[in-house]
Amino acid sequence: MDTLVAMELLEKFKQGDQWLYSNSEMATKFLTKDSPDSYLDMIAFTNKTLYPIFGNLESAILEGTTQWQKTFGMSAEDFFPNVCNTEEAKLRFMGAMHCNSLYASYAAAKAIDLSAYRSCCDLGGAVGTLAYALCQFYPEMKITVCDLEPAVSLAHLFRPSVEACPNQANVSFAVGDFFKPETIPKADLYVLSHVLHDWSEDKVDLILSNVYKCLPSGGGLLICERILNEDKRGPLPSLIFSLLMLVSTGGKERSASEYKHLLEKHGFVDVQAKSVYFTQDAIFCRKM
Numbered sequence: 096m097d098t099l100v101a102m103e104l105l106e107k108f109k110q111g112d113q114w115l116y117s118n119s120e121m122a123t124k125f126l127t128k129d130s131p132d133s134y135l136d137m138i139a140f141t142n143k144t145l146y147p148i149f150g151n152l153e154s155a156i157l158e159g160t161t162q163w164q165k166t167f168g169m170s171a172e173d174f175f176p177n178v179c180n181t182e183e184a185k186l187r188f189m190g191a192m193h194c195n196s197l198y199a200s201y202a203a204a205k206a207i208d209l210s211a212y213r214s215c216c217d218l219g220g221a222v223g224t225l226a227y228a229l230c231q232f233y234p235e236m237k238i239t240v241c242d243l244e245p246a247v248s249l250a251h252l253f254r255p256s257v258e259a260c261p262n263q264a265n266v267s268f269a270v271g272d273f274f275k276p277e278t279i280p281k282a283d284l285y286v287l288s289h290v291l292h293d294w295s296e297d298k299v300d301l302i303l304s305n306v307y308k309c310l311p312s313g314g315g316l317l318i319c320e321r322i323l324n325e326d327k328r329g330p331l332p333s334l335i336f337s338l339l340m341l342v343s344t345g346g347k348e349r350s351a352s353e354y355k356h357l358l359e360k361h362g363f364v365d366v367q368a369k370s371v372y373f374t375q376d377a378i379f380c381r382k383m
């Protein structure tokens with residue numbers, strides 16, 4: 096208990112001749128189940144999945160592959176079916192995505208002026224965390240979150256109250272697959288948040304070429320990821336994240352010039368990169 100006091104997770108006070116402990120403000124905010132800022136799902140997902148799989152980092156580096164097989168005896172290929180393989184796991188993963196991007200979503204939504212766009216599709220938008228942030232800043236924007244069935248089926252559990260998000264009716268959900276352009280809802284702004292870093296180069300090319308095909312001329316693409324320094328010496332949390340991608344999804348983080356090159360290869364123009372939050376950067380570009 097005293098170690099938790101030293102970690103500022105508990106407070107310790109004396110009543111009579113007894114020492115008592117209570118949650119600190121930080122613990123109440125981030126570590127209690129009912130707090131709107133609860134980080135518990137991300138901690139549970141880290142404990143159950145990311146921490147064990149990161150233990151096989153050495154094999155991932157030597158073999159250049161994900162470590163699902165070695166860590167959990169699961170198909171080495173697919174991250175998403177693996178993390179959604181039971182009802183409990185699915186809820187944990189979606190909860191983790193929600194709390195992980197809660198604050199960063201607000202920062203990303205206002206970092207770039209998106210007011211010219213009226214229809215937006217958040218591809219791989221999970222349970223709508225960024226979509227609800229966008230609709231707060233852009234009340235004229237209709238946003239469709241397009242994701243696989245596991246995400247869409249749980250989205251109702253994460254819908255904010257009307258008091259917390261008065262424009263929440265502007266957000267809707269559609270089951271779709273960003274590898275199948277015919278299933279992608281039409282929009283004049285697409286968002287890919289923490290999506291491109293999940294995939295190998297050929298899959299990233301396929302996603303970007305599908306987005307380009309779906310976008311009208313003048314349409315925009317907002318990418319939210321962690322950007323690496325040009326010399327790849329930092330930032331350290333982004334480099335660690337890149338290793339986590341290697342070991343769990345087979346993807347990686349990129350530098351701003353790597354994003355620029357990738358996006359221009361697919362025909363996008365006016366590529367700009369911006370740091371928006373301590374865990375979040377944004378890259379914005381347009382189709383001519």
Ligand SMILES: C[S@@+](CC[C@H](N)C(=O)[O-])C[C@H]1O[C@@H](n2cnc3c(N)ncnc32)[C@H](O)[C@@H]1O
Pocket residue numbers: 175192193195196218219220221222224225241242243246271272273274287288289290293
């Ligand atoms: C790492 S999560 C990111 C979630 C959210 N965008 C965020 O920033 O927190 C990747 C998301 O992509 C979704 N996804 C994976 N494969 C997909 C596919 N083929 N088509 C659409 N969504 C997919 C997953 O279900 C998951 O919600």
